[in-house]
Amino acid sequence: MNTTMNAPATQAGTLDIRGLRLTLPGTARPVLDGVDLTVAPGETVSLVGESGSGKTLTSRSALCLLPPGAVTEGTVRVNGDDVLTADADRLRALRTGTVAMVFQDPRAALNPLRRIGDFLTEGVRATRTAARARATARATELLGAVGLDDTVLRKYPGQVSGGMLQRVMIAAALMGEPALLLADEPTTALDVTTQAEVVALLARLRERFATALLFVTHDLDLAAAISDRVYVMYAGRIAEHGPAKQLFEHPRHPYTAALLASTPRLERTGGRLSAIEGRPPGLSTALTGCAFAARCPLATEVCDERPPELRPVPGHPEHRAACHHSELLEGSADA
Amino acid sequence: MPEPTDVKVLEVSGLRRSFGAVRAVDDVSFAVPEGGSLGIVGESGSGKTTAARIIVGLERADAGEIRVRGRSRTPRVRGRAQRLARAREVQMVFQDPYLSLDPRTSVGAVLRETLRLHFPHIDHGRRVRELLDQVGLGSRAAEALPRRLSGGQRQRVAIARALAVEPAVLVLDEAVAALDVSVQAQILNLLADIRERTPIGYLFITHDLGVVRCVTDDVIVMRRGRVVEAGATADVLGGPRHPYTRLLMDSVPRPGWDPERIAAARRAL
């Protein structure tokens, strides 16, 4: 399933973000600063970060859903087409077909006054002039795929549970047969047992429809559990990326390591958590060096002077970390 | 840490509350020893938040008794003295730090307001500085309005506000759920520090078993209003006896996690 990362130039990913830099008016530093990210066809990639890290903006750039006043550099390609320079018609086609999105709070993303059936079919009917019967047939089929029956079609969002609603959202996202599914914290508003169900569903659907999945989350454990590759973002930059297991077990960026260490876990036996002191840099301070330097136990002068570049970890070419002292973390498998 | 003694700061017995036909809280009993920490774990609809709201007095119980330091908590309050006495028994920290502070009131004013109400005769300026220091905020934060603070800082203010009353029990309703992981660890450590220094008892309402593991001595697991399992945290999480507890534990994502199996187990339960 995992496509090779070594030759991204020859094999265009379903989503291919290169050097994306996004600046908003009134901020001292770019909100996104040189983000490179690829999602290969059929691959599941997680994008992990705290609030304000730019993870949501990065995922939304695939739909060109950018905040007003945003100035961008770099390219965002979906199936080879540049999204940022696309005209309105192409964007519309992109949003209704190629790329679909599942939001964090399904209740907020649905119009409570319309039946679920109408919600499911309106996108297809609006763009492809598919007949009502055909659209409904497809909706029923997809609801079956997400484990719901067609009685849901007649119901209103208020009449079903949050977990069911999120499954409806996923079915709706699949209506346009997308090549790429963007899931922005799709399980954060759900209970833990429901989360497992939704994740299981996403995994099943990915195999069945060969959809590429970009899973945006703040939960590193969840990301490691479900995805092929993981990107960790901090203050608008990619701090580290690599195969999920490798990154989780041998983090090569102090931020990833600290994040893993500060997560309260079942296996942990009492004692204090090793919290990361301080907080992420705000948008009002310009960054001269590494964004994490102020909170980093390994930081030296060089970290304040120039930003580290993403360098491959020796022996693991597909695992890259942006840290001047990456090698110091070698062997610190458990955090 | 003061060793947990036999004195119970909080005793809840036979708590019941129905909303229409739904039994939100159904015969729930537990106790928190002095200086102890009890976790209530459950998913949405388990009744854990309703139980918490009954204990702090935001909701009424149909039946059951709540005793704080052996004194029964009366459901109806009459007059200012009773209201203040009740407030000094139990305080609460809410989930959403963005909504639990009045947007128009500065941090210092929030604390002074509480101190004026409960301790009109002490030096408020000094106590405000003490409280801010206790929760790891500088005195400069006193002038700030909530919108100038980050989520973690706001939650520190909310904790300081609860501590200002010097309550016997602190109810924490998903108090770290809305925070980022790195900030969450800071707040959990802060709460552990406070418990070391004061005889305060914690009632920790959460859905996160990792958090329970970190900050509680005992735990009860609630499902559909009922307690399905109770015991020392290490025992319950070390060897869960009820299938629901096991399901909850299995649902926590980790490497080698099999969501498909969990989904099947959930349907079977």
Added chain:
Amino acid sequence: MTAVLTRRPGLSGIRAAGSPLHLICLALVVLVVTAAVLAPWLVPHDPNVVDLGSALAGTSADHPLGVDAAGRDTLSRLLLGARTSLLGPLEVVAFSTLAGVAVGTAAAWRGGRLDSLLSRSTELVFAFPGMLLAILIISVYGEGLLAPVIALAIAYLPYVSRLTRSLVLAERARPYVSAYRVQGHSALQICLRHVLPNIAPVVLAQATINFGYALMDLAGLSFLGLGIPALTPDWGRMVFDGQTAVQHGYPLSAILPCVVIVLTVVAFNVVGERWADRVARRDR
């Protein structure tokens, strides 16, 4: 938020940001209020001195805006009339806002039976035209400014109370209110210190809009000869007095107060709507 200010959609163009019209309206509001406050020192003539010799005279150096049919100076009457014409709506707005906020807050806070009682009875007032109510009260109480003011205040109260009720309901659901309750603050303290200041901007914006409507309604009443005593200078009354002059081909003394009423109402509405927009946009 479900709370919606009652207002006119047609003014949306005028409300646009940076519109010079808004500035003109703001200046107009300031001008009218200043004129009302300083009127006794500004008037060139006693507004009630009858100078029949120059009745219906046009503009002149002595009478810049002419003289009405009874020989009274129009400018002086307009200036002094601003006092009655603005004081009335001010009292209406003050009373309806205070009482409406009290009723709305009580209904939302206590809920249950008190809520139904208060909400139903204010809705009853909705069903009864304000002007009709005013005429009814005036016919009982007789002449004077008090009766129409009370009548209109009652008629305007439901707009404020309904808005307040929905605002307080939304505010009350916020955890900070629960936090204060857990802390042992009394309901009254929480309402006065926290809930009301948080909803005040929206309510005050509605009050400003109400001011314009109240001015128009009061002017209408005094045009009908109700309420304002005959000799008191008042814009609505001036329009009424000017009717005969219009029939005789001297429209100035009737048209001027009309223009002043319309401009003042529009100015207050635009300023109020703009304020309401700003409040609605403000992010918390």
